[in-house]
Amino acid sequence: MxxxxxxxxxxxxxxxxxxxxxxxxxxxxxxxxxxxxxxxxxxxxxxxxxxxxxxxxxxxxxxxxxxxxxxxxxxxxxxxxxxxxxxQPFVGLRGGTSVDKVSRYTLPGATVDATEIKPGKHTPDPLGNVFAGAVATWEVDxxxxxxxxxxxxxxxxxxxxxxxxxxxxxxxxxxxxxxxxxxxxxxxxxxxxxxxxxxxxxxxxxxxxxxxxxxxxxxxxxxxxxxxxxxxxxxxxxxxxxxxxxxxxxxxxxxxxxxxxxxxxxxxxxxxxxxxxxxxxxxxxxxxxxxxxxxxxxxxxxxxxxxxxxxPSLGISAGLGFQAFNPAYLLKAPESLIFSLAGDLAGPLINKNxxxxxxxxxxxxxxxxxxxxxxxxxxxxxxxxxxxxxxxxxxxxxxxxxxxxxxxxxxxxxxxxxxxxxxxxxxxxxxxxxxxxxxxxxxxxxxxxxxxxxxxxxxxxxxxxx
The missing domain is CATH 1.20.1600.10 (Outer membrane efflux proteins (OEP))
Structure with a gap:
């Protein structure tokens, strides 16, 4: 396409x-x-x-x-x-934290008790989320x-x-x-x-x-x-x-x-x-x-x-950082390490007035x-x-x-x-x-x-x- x-x-x-x-x-x-x-x-x-x-x-x-x-x-x-x-590429730092409480009668809620991160320890509910890392975007000229x-x-x-x-x-x-x-x-x-x-x-x-x-x-x-x-x-x-x-x-x-x-x-x-x-x-x-x-x-x-x-314009985005539901696990690598790399090609097709x-x-x-x-x-x-x-x-x-x-x-x-x-x-x-x-x-x-x-x-x- x-x-x-x-x-x-x-x-x-x-x-x-x-x-x-x-x-x-x-x-x-x-x-x-x-x-x-x-x-x-x-x-x-x-x-x-x-x-x-x-x-x-x-x-x-x-x-x-x-x-x-x-x-x-x-x-x-x-x-x-x-x-x-x-x-030129745009590079920035991003960090944040959030807490999610999901409904028991949804797919994520129904699997909370069934998911274990360790034997005998269930996924926390509500579930926290801590993120820190670098993100970059670049439109290739x-x-x-x-x-x-x-x-x-x-x-x-x-x-x-x-x-x-x-x-x-x-x-x-x-x-x-x-x-x-x-x-x-x-x-x-x-x-x-x-x-x-x-x-x-x-x-x-x-x-x-x-x-x-x-x-x-x-x-x-x-x-x-x-x-x-x-x-x-x-x-x-x-x-x-x-x-x-x-x-x-x-x-x-x-x-x-x-x-x-x-x-x-x-x-x-x-x-x-x-x-x-x-x-x-x-x-x-x-x-x-x-x-x-x-x-x-x-x-x-x-x-x-x-x-x-x-x-068409070509855009590239990337991210590298750490993410965990508990701050105590945030810097534990490689388990908490996350990264992403994506490319995007988009051009006008219809209605170019x-x-x-x-x-x-x-x-x-x-x-x-x-x-x-x-x-x-x-x-x-x-x-x-x-x-x-x-x-x-x-x-x-x-x-x-x-x-x-x-x-x-x-x-x-x-x-x-x-x-x-x-x-x-x-x-x-x-x-x-x-x-x-x-x-x-x-x-x-x-x-x-x-x-x-x-x-x-x-x-x-x-x-x-x-």
Missing amino acids: AALAFAVAGCNAPALVLKTENKAVPTEYTSSQDSTNSAKVSWREFFTDPHLKDLIETALKNNQELNITLQEIQIAQNEVRARQGEY IWHKLRNAKKAAVNRYLASVEGKNFMVTNLIAEIANSYYELLALDNQLEILRQNIEIQSNALHIVRLQKESARVTELAVRRFEAQVLNTRSLQYNVQQQIVETENRINFLVGRFPQPVARNPKDFNKLVPTAVQAGIPSQLLQNRPDIRRAEQELEAAKLDVKVARARFY AIIADYNSASARQVQAVFNYERTILNAYIEVANQLSRISNLEKSYDLKAKEVDALTQSITISNSLFGSARADYMEVLLTQREAQESRFDLVETKMQQLNATVSIYRALGGGWK
Whole structure:
């Protein structure tokens, strides 16, 4: 019967079909094919600001989400240990005692008086039972079902490690971007304070000119409105500074406190030159791609495990110990010695719907894992391509913005001079001051975007976690 079940189960097992992933990527991002890749640079070397380095160091120790992920890695490691133990023999100790009183009107009861263990001594009634010994069970992994399950657990453990690495690179990038945003806000606040001083001086001059009847009350009110508007913007920026500081504090894993920084160095910061290397390096440098690859390998093994359930399983059990109705006889060998050895071969024969459903689900998840892996590669390439283009365009934009700021800064002095000599009206002065302020704001914003683009390309290439 066992042989029949073996044959039927083997014939009905579905063919193993696994979808093959496509790892092909373009050969280059641009015309350059230099294999030098900034992703291999440690974040401690990539970032030079000592305050930013301190924030990242603290975050890698205290960030709650990262610490949660570390516990998930521990859970995955324990799953590997559990799977490894499943295909090894289970050995345990067993002991127990019991008392049985059988009915006289049953076969065991009717033979109690007739059974003697010694001449002139009958079997005790009630009859005690004492047992102590070792037992072992082992499922022989004929089809590598248990080994493949263990390998799948290993792949998922490695995927969890790569997930942690991906979180690290994202955490570092988020802290760096928030830090540069904070420096930009500090500089915008300083611009507003300087403008308030300039506009207040202009307002004082306009009031003097009104007293001498050179301008009307309308000019005074317009200049007052300009000062009030700039002061209002000052408080908006101050609120943004508070929120950005607290965002950094949250990432660092601490309660709100001032973030150490040097805003005066912001304009001196030069975006780090990033070398993208070649696209195929993404497969090794990007933690999310490596994680998707490990999850794909685990999904493939899951299909093999599900397929192995169509075949019979072989189990072996054994026991060795001592048993007696009286503890005084328990260790008397060989009379009290007992042992057993049994083998069990069982396989599915009828109603295999559950096994078929599990196999189909495992196959579908494997196909999903292939698409997820290919999507992750595509997303990584597009992220790098976008950031490379962004860096190039922001560099050109910053140069033009810097020239615009120089021109408008000079125009403020010119407009004030012309207004003082009555050769320009107050609206020209107001418009020039407003445009100059906006252009300086835009220049700071562009500088921040440049720095963020550098961080983003570093992250997109897979840097920061090694």
